[in-house]
Amino acid sequence: GQQVMQIPQYQHVQEGEDFTTYCNSSTTLSNIQWYKQRPGGHPVFLIQLVKSGEVKKQKRLTFQFGEAKKNSSLHITATQTTDVGTYFCAVPSGTYKYIFGTGTRLKVLA
Amino acid sequence: EAGVAQSPRYKIIEKRQSVAFWCNPISGHATLYWYQQILGQGPKLLIQFQNNGVVDDSQLPKDRFSAERLKGVDSTLKIQPAKLEDSAVYLCASEGLGYEQYFGPGTRLTVT
Numbered sequence: 001g002q003q004v005m006q007i008p009q010y011q012h013v014q015e016g017e018d019f020t021t022y023c024n025s026s027t028t029l030s031n032i033q034w035y036k037q038r039p040g041g042h043p044v045f046l047i048q049l050v051k052s053g054e055v056k057k058q059k060r061l062t063f064q065f066g067e068a069k070k071n072s073s074l075h076i077t078a079t080q081t082t083d084v085g086t087y088f089c090a091v092p093s094g095t096y097k098y099i100f101g102t103g104t105r106l107k108v109l110a
Numbered sequence: 111e112a113g114v115a116q117s118p119r120y121k122i123i124e125k126r127q128s129v130a131f132w133c134n135p136i137s138g139h140a141t142l143y144w145y146q147q148i149l150g151q152g153p154k155l156l157i158q159f160q161n162n163g164v165v166d167d168s169q170l171p172k173d174r175f176s177a178e179r180l181k182g183v184d185s186t187l188k189i190q191p192a193k194l195e196d197s198a199v200y201l202c203a204s205e206g207l208g209y210e211q212y213f214g215p216g217t218r219l220t221v222t
Contacts, residue, residue, distance in 0.1 A: 031209075033209075033210065033211075035211075042201060042213040042215055042216050043153065043203075043211070043213050044213070045210040045211060045212065048208060048209065048210060090211075094166070096141075096158065096160070096165050096166065097143075097155055097165070097166050098155075098209075098211070100145075100152035100153045100154070102152055103151070103152050
């Protein structure tokens with residue numbers, strides 16, 4: 001079946017450093033979504049990418065969809081303590097549902 | 111706009127007991143999901159509803175889990191009997207027009 005892997009599994013950074021997480025699919029994707037889950041919280045939708053090579057920015061967050069539409073990345077510039085949490089990608093499986101990736105847990109050291 | 115509501119927020123039961131969770135999605139959202147999230151893992155889809163019909167329940171352990179959405183609005187998820195491995199957070203989500211999912215706060219279930 002379809003597999004979605006995220007790397008790294010964990011990342012500790014000093015506040016102000018950059019952070020990148022990667023999401024890799026075994027199949028070509030029609031779109032990809034990214035979510036953030038704060039410790040003790042629930043996943044919150046961040047963005048959806050649809051087009052090959054698409055790049056979208058949200059303040060310090062940059063999202064990119066690979067040219068082959070089989071991978072995606074989330075880059076955070078100059079991390080802050082508010083960026084702490086687990087970042088999940090979610091990819092379509094079949095027609096109507098999404099599979100969540102394994103997640104990357106980010107810790108930011110002040 | 112009110113978010114997705116879930117109750118209870120926490121539940122502790124003994125194994126072999128039964129438990130039920132309730133979810134009220136965002137008004138107007140036709141698609142509703144139930145996920146199981148084990149600590150340190152991503153949400154795992156249990157069941158998906160479109161209005162009051164089941165779209166996908168392939169990952170639902172049907173010998174012990176059941177779910178319904180009778181009037182196409184709120185939904186309940188039941189576990190009977192519970193096992194130790196059912197300890198997890200049960201998340202409900204409803205889907206917006208762009209297929210983005212809005213999650214409720216979840217119910218943290220501990221089975222002892």
